[in-house]
Each structure stands twice: as C-alpha cells, then as structure tokens.
Amino acid sequence: MTSAKETARTIEKLLRQSSPIQTTKKKTKTNKLLPPPSESIQATNHDELRRIFARLILAGDLTRHPNHTKLLSSNSTSTSTSTSTSNSTITPTKVQIEWNDWLSKRHTRYITQLSDRVKAGKKSAVRTFMGVIASTPHCNGSRIDGALVIQLLQALIGYDADDDVEETVDVPMVAEGLLELLEEEFIQPYRDVQYFMLVEIHRLADRLVNRHSEEQRRMAKTKKDNEDADEMKGGGGGNSAIVVENLLRILLKVEIADHPEDLEPEEVQLEQDGADGTCSNYLFLPRDGRYLGSLSSDMDGLEDEEDEGMDMNEDDNSNTDDDQSSSEDDDDNENTKPSSSSLTTPIPNRTITKKKRKNTLPPQCTISRHKYHLQQSFLSILQYPHIPTRTLKRTLQHLPNHVLPVIANPLRFADFCTRAYDHHSSSTNNNTTDSVLPVLALHSLFLLMTECNLEYPHFYKSLYRLITPSVFYARYRTRFLKLVINCLTKSQMLPAYVVASFCKRLCRCALYCPPSGSLMVLALVSNLLRKHRECACLVHRACITTTGGSTGETTTGTVGNNTDHKGSKMMMVEDKYDAEVDDPSQSHALESSLWELAVLGNHYHPAVASLARECGREGAGELMHDLDLYLVHTYKSLFELERKKGEKKRKKGGVGVSGGGGVVPLTFTEPKGLFEKGDVFDGIFNFSVGDADGGDVVVVSEEEE
Numbered sequence: 001m002t003s004a005k006e007t008a009r010t011i012e013k014l015l016r017q018s019s020p021i022q023t024t025k026k027k028t029k030t031n032k033l034l035p036p037p038s039e040s041i042q043a044t045n046h047d048e049l050r051r052i053f054a055r056l057i058l059a060g061d062l063t064r065h066p067n068h069t070k071l072l073s074s075n076s077t078s079t080s081t082s083t084s085t086s087n088s089t090i091t092p093t094k095v096q097i098e099w100n101d102w103l104s105k106r107h108t109r110y111i112t113q114l115s116d117r118v119k120a121g122k123k124s125a126v127r128t129f130m131g132v133i134a135s136t137p138h139c140n141g142s143r144i145d146g147a148l149v150i151q152l153l154q155a156l157i158g159y160d161a162d163d164d165v166e167e168t169v170d171v172p173m174v175a176e177g178l179l180e181l182l183e184e185e186f187i188q189p190y191r192d193v194q195y196f197m198l199v200e201i202h203r204l205a206d207r208l209v210n211r212h213s214e215e216q217r218r219m220a221k222t223k224k225d226n227e228d229a230d231e232m233k234g235g236g237g238g239n240s241a242i243v244v245e246n247l248l249r250i251l252l253k254v255e256i257a258d259h260p261e262d263l264e265p266e267e268v269q270l271e272q273d274g275a276d277g278t279c280s281n282y283l284f285l286p287r288d289g290r291y292l293g294s295l296s297s298d299m300d301g302l303e304d305e306e307d308e309g310m311d312m313n314e315d316d317n318s319n320t321d322d323d324q325s326s327s328e329d330d331d332d333n334e335n336t337k338p339s340s341s342s343l344t345t346p347i348p349n350r351t352i353t354k355k356k357r358k359n360t361l362p363p364q365c366t367i368s369r370h371k372y373h374l375q376q377s378f379l380s381i382l383q384y385p386h387i388p389t390r391t392l393k394r395t396l397q398h399l400p401n402h403v404l405p406v407i408a409n410p411l412r413f414a415d416f417c418t419r420a421y422d423h424h425s426s427s428t429n430n431n432t433t434d435s436v437l438p439v440l441a442l443h444s445l446f447l448l449m450t451e452c453n454l455e456y457p458h459f460y461k462s463l464y465r466l467i468t469p470s471v472f473y474a475r476y477r478t479r480f481l482k483l484v485i486n487c488l489t490k491s492q493m494l495p496a497y498v499v500a501s502f503c504k505r506l507c508r509c510a511l512y513c514p515p516s517g518s519l520m521v522l523a524l525v526s527n528l529l530r531k532h533r534e535c536a537c538l539v540h541r542a543c544i545t546t547t548g549g550s551t552g553e554t555t556t557g558t559v560g561n562n563t564d565h566k567g568s569k570m571m572m573v574e575d576k577y578d579a580e581v582d583d584p585s586q587s588h589a590l591e592s593s594l595w596e597l598a599v600l601g602n603h604y605h606p607a608v609a610s611l612a613r614e615c616g617r618e619g620a621g622e623l624m625h626d627l628d629l630y631l632v633h634t635y636k637s638l639f640e641l642e643r644k645k646g647e648k649k650r651k652k653g654g655v656g657v658s659g660g661g662g663v664v665p666l667t668f669t670e671p672k673g674l675f676e677k678g679d680v681f682d683g684i685f686n687f688s689v690g691d692a693d694g695g696d697v698v699v700v701s702e703e704e705e
Helices: 004-018 039-059 094-119 123-135 146-157 176-187 191-222 226-233 238-251 297-317 320-334 354-360 367-381 389-403 410-425 432-452 459-466 469-473 477-489 496-510 515-531 596-600 606-614 627-631 635-651
Strands: 022-024 032-034 542-547 554-558 568-570 685-688 698-701
Touching (some): 004 039, 004 094, 039 094, 039 123, 094 146, 123 176, 146 191, 146 238, 176 191, 176 238, 191 367, 238 367, 389 410, 389 432, 410 432, 432 459, 432 477, 459 477, 459 496, 477 515, 496 515, 515 596, 515 606, 596 606
Antiparallel strands (some): 022 032, 542 554, 685 698
C-alpha cells in the first residue's frame, strides 16, 4: 500500500509532465521553459492518472461531491449482521476533508487536460475520458456522473461555457472517426450511457439556444447596421452554428431501446456479499431492489431528490406542452392513468402506483424517460435557426425511421418539418442539396398525417410542386418516387381532381425523363386509373377526326388511342390542363386528356411503348403493377435486360449468318463509309479492307490516302 504522500507526489509529477506548458522550478530566479510533451507521453500519463484516481474513488478517499455531509464508507466493517448497518456512514475528519479537497482540485485539473486533448481530436483522450466516466460513479455508485458526461460533450463539440465571445477562436468540426468511436465503444453498448447522454445533450441544447437568443436581443438593442442583420438572417451563425452542428451529430448517434424488455440488465454478476455487481449492458448495475440491496435511506433520499430536481429543471425549460407530453408519456408507460392524446391502445387499469414504480426502477431503466429525453433533445436543438444544410439533411433522414416511431408525441415535430419544407421550397434556386430537403421533410409529414392524424391541408399541393423532370435525374430519385407512391396509393380518400392532376403531371414529366422513370410513371398511372375509376375519362375521352375525302365523313376515337386512321386528319383539341400552376385544384386536369400516352406509345424503348399502349385499358381481372420492381430500374439494368433477351433468342435458334446461333446482321448492304453520300462529313473516313487473307478492317482518311 502506497502512502498518501507518495500518491500525492505521483499525481503532481504526472500532471506536471502532461501539462502543455512546463517549467523547471529550481532555486533560481528564472524558470527554464521546457518543450511540450509528446502525444504518447501525455496518453500514458493520463491513463496512469485514471488508474490512480479510480483506486482513490474505490477506496473512498476521493468524492467529487464534497457538499454532502456524509461520505459513503467503502471500508465499513462487516461485523454487523444487519443489512441496514452494512453500508454504514461515518463523519469525515478534518484530515479526510483536506485530503479530499486536494484530490478534487487535482482531479479537476486532470479533467481539464483531458478535455483539451479531446478538443484536439485525440482518440486516446476520448477512450481515457470514457474510462474516467466508467470508474467515477455518482456519489453512491448507482449511476453515471452526469457532470463528467457534459464535460466530455463540451470538449467534443468545442463549447466553452465561460466564453461570452464566440468568434474569438474558430471551432473545428468534430471528426467522424471520433463520433464512430464514441458510438461503438461507449453509446451503443450501454443503456445508462444512452440515457445520460440524452439528458446532458438536452441541457446543452437549451444553453446554446438561450445563448443565441441573448445574442440576438443584444444585437437588436445595439441596432447593428443592415449588413450585420442580413448576415444573421442568412444562416451564417459563426462558431455557434458549428457547435450546434457537432452536438446534433452526436445526438444522431444515440438510438434508444424499442421495448422495456431491452432495458433489463443482461449477464448480471453479483459479488459474494451482494453489495455490488456488474452487467453487460450497463456501466453501473442499477439498484432497483432485484439485484442489489437498497441503499441507506439518506442516500436514497438524496438520489431521488437529485433526480426530481433534474426533471423539474428540464420541465421548466420547456413550455406547457412539454410538461403535458412528459406526463402523458410517464402515465402511458407506467400504467397510472390514461391520456387523451395517446397514440396507443387504451391503458389498462392502474395496478402500480407511481411512487412504488419510481422506487422500483431508476430513470435510466425506464423506457418512458428515454423517450422523453430523446424527444426533448431533438426539439431543443432544432430550435436553433442556423443549422447547416448538410446536417439538416441527415436529421430529416433520421427522423422518420429512428425518432418519430419511438417517441410518445411525434406531433411536436410537425412545426419543424413544415418550416424545413416551406423555407427551402419557397426558394427559386435549383441547388440539389436544397431541393432534397422538402422531399425529406414531406416524408416525415406524411407519417405524421397517416399515423398521428396531422392536419396539413397543403401537403398534396406541396408534393405536386415537387414533381418536375429534374427529380428523375437526381440522386434521391428512388426516395422521392417511393414517397409519391405511398402518398398516392395508400390514401383512399383522395379527390378525383387531385389524382387526375398527379397523373397528368407525371405523364408530362415522362416525356422528358429517362426510360426507367417513364416505366415507373406509366405503371403508377395505370394503378391510379384502375383504382380511381372516375379518372378514366382522361384516357377514354372522345375526340373527332375528319377524313380527307370529299364526303366529309367523321369518326370518333379516343385521345390515347394510337391507331392511325388512314386518310384521316386529327382535329386539334385545346388542352385545358395548365402545367404552370402548382395547385392541383387550379390545373383543370379532369377537363384534359392523357394525350401523352399516345406520344409515349411511339417511344424508342419497346418496354415503354408497349406499357403506354396498355395504360388505362387493362381488364378488370388484371393485377396491379408491382411498383417496387420499377423503382430499381436504371439505364444499366434496362440495357442488361435487353441484352439477356437477345442472348436467349440466339440460344433458341435466332437468325444468324450460319443459320442459327450466329451473329445477327445489322444491315443488308456492306457499308462503304461512316456517312452517307451527300453528307457534310462524307469522304472523311472510308473502310479499306486489309489483305485477302482476312486482315483486320482499318479505318483511314481519304486525305491520308
């Protein structure tokens, strides 16, 4: 056992060697400046300090909460047989208090050095910080110390709580490698880490939003010039925008449990005395009365008071709706009383009181608390107005699959989704990144409309506005078309004018899009026409044709019919469809016709032409098209399909040079050049055959000859 004096000397030596600025303190008037230590020396020293402080915390010599009047004694004598006295407390002496104060100051200095290395992007520092959190429990050893978690988050995102001037030093973007390390080794394996990460992210987000609001109020009072005001509105944000972006990127790495059973401790291993234990999915085994014995009444009361204070502060930072949603969340999951805005089935009769439930399960083991803090973390951080587009795009992709199906009140995100769409769809620029944001936002809005009964009357108007020929060439084409298919096929109550407008606009875009897009459009329009029979007039609307003879006979036909009446002349009928408006109710699509089908019937691709001729004329017994098969088509896939068809025909004995299975001839006459006679480029290149023994064909120029 090392003495306290030796331990103090070792700590001082390691801290001094790990300091970025070192001086040799001798009995001279001047101090000699030493070079900063290398990264390997700092990593080794900090890891050794982590072990030393972990032993001191385990021995009860160091506690990071000196305000408590009682210290938990880990060296309690086991002579008492009563469980109430097994975890006895002792009053600390003056020497113990001074020793604890000295260790606390050195521990704070150590955490500061670690934070500086984390800000520099050192992976070893992140791992060491994780080890510090794992070896430094909160006062009674039952849960993670949230103060250390928030210090790690501040170091990662580059946030300085004491710095009022945000633009003095540039804040770097946190490296993706650090985020992956944090997710794989710290967040994903441990449920309590997920919970306290969400709690501290929620607090940090509130601080950042409040700071930004104060900055804007201060600038409004000082009455800056118009250029500064425009810069504020333009979405710059400076370093604060990077800090918020870093915090949001960390939040996107946190995925909570789907069911309460996933929060159960796994692979529990208790010690012989049963006073402590470990499990595989928690850093600290929860004290819920099932695995570990309950703590002393004083420490239990202190922990409950801190948890209640934490929840009260978080609820005070939110508005009244937050309180209502959080209470509904707790009630729904804890079977206390039913909620009027619940999205699930009716709550069964109350069997467990809330007080008993709280004493049984700590907050990190309660699914309702995970959901609540996940919801509040996103809502708080998304209030910041200057989130960069790249991170906003990732957030909108993350919400429909990982957040909205999990949280208790998804309707709270309706305002954010509508703002994200309205802000970017109203802009007239053709930036691809900006144009994808409305699509992603509308995906979340569609889920809120179908699953949560959100009333958004301009949804189909907004979706109609997005359908342009350019989206069929974009990278997000498949995602957009899936959204269109879900919106138009899953709803049974669409008016006829809305369906007709979408059919007309899709067919108009099919004239300009590649064959893969035309196939998908024709299949979707075919399904819509069969599902909504009132729109059949678009295909079967009659038109008048006049013959070219002297009798002036007239015949009738359908606009979409591709049959050519010999000697007849089609009358020009005015198309009342207005393609320039973005409102389906003003497009007059029901008064028009799908003449685009006749044009697509002459498409160069045979699959598009045949599908266009059949669109709207299918029999009553024919099955609907499987649209998922058409979504995967590209130029390459269509080319491969046609190539395989040709190979099958040749294998079955197709026409060839030698009577089957040979090369298919492409022309009946041997070409003499690349261009026809009379062409501008005629005579530039000629085919000159090699020697009579069957030499290769060589292309030469007439001028060279």
